[in-house]
Amino acid sequence: xxxxxxxxxxxxxxxxxxxxxxxxxxxxxxxxxxxxxxxxxxxxxxxxxxxxxxxxxxxxxxxxxxxxxxxxxxxxxxxxxxxxxxxxxxxxxxxxxxxxxxxxxxxxxxxxxxxxxxxxxxxxxxxxxxxxxxxxxxxx
Amino acid sequence: xxxxxxxxxxxxxxxxxxxxxxxxxxxxxxxxxxxxxxxxxxxxxxxxxxxxxxxxxxxxxxxxxxxxxxxxxxxxxxxxxxxxxxxxxxxxxxxxxxxxxxxxxxxxxxxxxxxxxxxxxxxxxxxxxxxxxxxxxxxxxxxxxxxxxxxxxxxxxxxxxxxxxxxxxxxxxxxxxxxxxxxxxxxxxxxxxxxxxxxxxxxxxxxxxxxxxxxxxxxxxxxxxxxxxxxxxxxxxxxxxxxxxxxxxxxxxxxxxxxxxxxxxxxxxxxxxxxxxxxxxxxxxxxxxxxxxxxxxxxxxxxxxxxx
Numbered sequence: 127x128x129x130x131x132x133x134x135x136x137x138x139x140x141x142x143x144x145x146x147x148x149x150x151x152x153x154x155x156x157x158x159x160x161x162x163x164x165x166x167x168x169x170x171x172x173x174x175x176x177x178x179x180x181x182x183x184x185x186x187x188x189x190x191x192x193x194x195x196x197x198x199x200x201x202x203x204x205x206x207x208x209x210x211x212x213x214x215x216x217x218x219x220x221x222x223x224x225x226x227x228x229x230x231x232x233x234x235x236x237x238x239x240x241x242x243x244x245x246x247x248x249x250x251x252x253x254x255x256x257x258x259x260x261x262x263x264x265x266x
Numbered sequence: 267x268x269x270x271x272x273x274x275x276x277x278x279x280x281x282x283x284x285x286x287x288x289x290x291x292x293x294x295x296x297x298x299x300x301x302x303x304x305x306x307x308x309x310x311x312x313x314x315x316x317x318x319x320x321x322x323x324x325x326x327x328x329x330x331x332x333x334x335x336x337x338x339x340x341x342x343x344x345x346x347x348x349x350x351x352x353x354x355x356x357x358x359x360x361x362x363x364x365x366x367x368x369x370x371x372x373x374x375x376x377x378x379x380x381x382x383x384x385x386x387x388x389x390x391x392x393x394x395x396x397x398x399x400x401x402x403x404x405x406x407x408x409x410x411x412x413x414x415x416x417x418x419x420x421x422x423x424x425x426x427x428x429x430x431x432x433x434x435x436x437x438x439x440x441x442x443x444x445x446x447x448x449x450x451x452x453x454x455x456x457x458x459x460x461x462x463x464x465x466x467x468x469x470x471x472x473x474x475x476x477x478x479x480x481x482x483x484x485x486x487x488x489x490x491x492x493x494x495x496x497x498x499x500x501x502x503x504x505x506x507x508x509x510x511x512x513x514x515x516x517x518x519x520x521x522x523x524x525x526x527x528x529x530x531x532x533x534x535x536x537x538x539x540x541x542x543x544x545x546x547x548x549x550x551x552x553x554x555x556x557x558x559x560x561x562x563x564x565x566x567x568x569x570x571x572x573x574x
């Protein structure tokens with residue numbers, strides 16, 4: 127299958143197979159005025175199968191969420207058809223408005239305008255906790 | 267530097283800062299008259315979205331004894347929260363009138379939201395079943411005053427350890443002192459939350475055991491911290507009735523305890539400590555209530571930066 131190579135934009139690579147639509151949603155790519163190609167189940171030496179997202183645009187977006195979804199994801203920043211920067215995501219120390227706190231006793235359950243913020247408290251076990259009530263969000 | 271800071275949970279304070287506050291509280295206990303004008307011209311707002319006698323009055327007494335003034339509300343119904351105002355908007359408005367605020371709210375994290383919304387110092391006076399740092403300061407001052415140190419003892423925490431915010435705050439604070447053993451006494455349903463067990467006790471390699479019966483462990487304790495099984499923390503009445511009498515301290519159990527045990531309780535008690543225990547010299551919970559006012563005086567002075 128051929129997808130045109132990106133001249134200027136991003137290639138989000140090494141996405142765990144089946145996770146690309148989740149990322150499409152988290153990054154709100156549907157709301158952006160640019161070409162987006164989603165490649166699912168591409169062959170990968172490292173992962174066996176992987177998803178890839180190509181975004182053609184001069185875009186700025188918060189990509190920290192990608193590390194939360196899958197810390198193995200890599201991002202290639204492309205300009206003039208060549209990779210000018212490679213970013214390995216890793217686990218972000220904080221995620222804002224990505225997931226919601228499920229604790230019914232948390233202040234975020236009654237006040238809608240509060241940002242849902244989770245901090246990484248245990249890197250080894252990928253555990254994030256709500257900064258307001260300490261409830262754990264298990265990202266495994 | 268504590269001036270201008272907020273206190274949302276015990277870990278907001280370093281061990282050195284805790285010592286600073288407790289040392290000032292000691293000075294106030296020894297010589298209260300020296301501090302009668304320390305907060306003259308300052309206003310403390312007490313924003314209590316749920317009922318409280320001790321904590322609210324203790325804060326208000328503390329400010330009044332420092333020569334400051336107080337304002338606020340004592341239930342959500344008598345504030346704009348009844349009209350749907352957010353905590354953030356309320357605190358921004360109050361910050362126009364007051365110099366410092368103490369907030370109690372039934373939802374966990376409400377005090378943090380308040381502190382994030384203003385530059386005024388905010389003190390968490392209890393946020394649901396989560397944290398209650400000024401009760402912890404009270405507990406630390408009481409233990410240090412009566413035991414002489416915050417190191418080297420075995421503390422039993424008994425009752426509702428799941429929803430008991432005073433217990434969570436106290437374990438967090440004590441986790442930074444040396445050679446403390448925690449004995450956690452509760453029914454299975456009311457054990458400490460997983461974030462306290464995993465992130466505080468296990469992560470810091472602290473010595474602790476979880477047991478079901480007070481009489482089996484009371485003889486090894488230096489400090490016994492009793493808690494109320496709180497009706498308002500239960501989703502269902504049947505569970506509350508089934509568990510509320512599980513852990514009652516009476517003279518029979520107390521006979522097995524050390525002679526220099528100190529018995530603490532954040533109060534109010536319902537029936538978890540028999541009235542007969544009040545006469546025992548080991549009962550320290552009313553002294554603890556008094557220490558609570560002194561330590562809040564010290565905290566207010568520090569956060570306002572008005573120490574001479």
